[in-house]
Amino acid sequence: MKTRLSFMVLPILLLLVGSTGGLFKILIENSVDAVDSTTLIGKWTAYEYYDNNIHPKGLNQNLDFSKVNQISNLIEYESQEDPCPSKISEVEQKMEYFKIKFMENGKAEILEKLYYKMNSYNSKCQNAVYDESYDQVLTADWDLDLKNATLNLRDSLSDSQNNFKIYYLDKREMHLALKKDQDFIFVKLQKQ
Helix, strand or coil: CCCCCHHHHCCCCHHHHCCCHHHHHHHHHCCCCCCCHHHHCEEEEEEEEEECCCCCCHHHCCCCCCCCCCCCCCEEEEECCCCCCCCCEEEEEEEEEEEEEECCCCEEEEEEEEEEEEEEECCCCCEEEEECCEEEEEEEEEEEECCCCEEEEEECCCCCEEEEEEEEECCCEEEEEEEECCEEEEEEEEEC
16 A cells, blocks of 8 residues: 555656667757766655656545656545454555665665555554554665666665666766556656
8 A cells, every 4th residue: 555666666658658779869858968877876856756656445446546646746645454444444644755865886775665554443443543654765776777768776785676667867967767567657767
């Protein structure tokens, strides 16, 4: 029910845009300031963050929050949660920040802070408030594949790889999308 899968497990609007390799190549070739892997070095902060990992249960299960910018909006919804599905829980969440620091040694730090609070019920159906907010730092190895317009991140702990499609990249701004199974993330970042 939470968006903990976040950046390293989610993806985005890949199907809506279609193939972007050619578009990305045009952006690079027509750019006065051509991009390369050194373009990424530094700190990037998201100003838009979308994912489809919010799934209310019960009456509101068809609500779609995938088009809501989670950085600028507090998302509030009702859900029928275990262990007391006969009662309505109230959930609110917001991505406080999402940042990536790319280093010259091929390492990256992904900083993510999520606010997540649920006014719900315990196993005895008594009211309880659950705060599952988190602030985490992930480390990853990164490389930039300009030919395929992808940013490849390998989680240093789990050794899982995520290949983000690059929809836009210049020296100040980057748009990334990740799709895994049915989940997606789309994020727009600015260089600090």
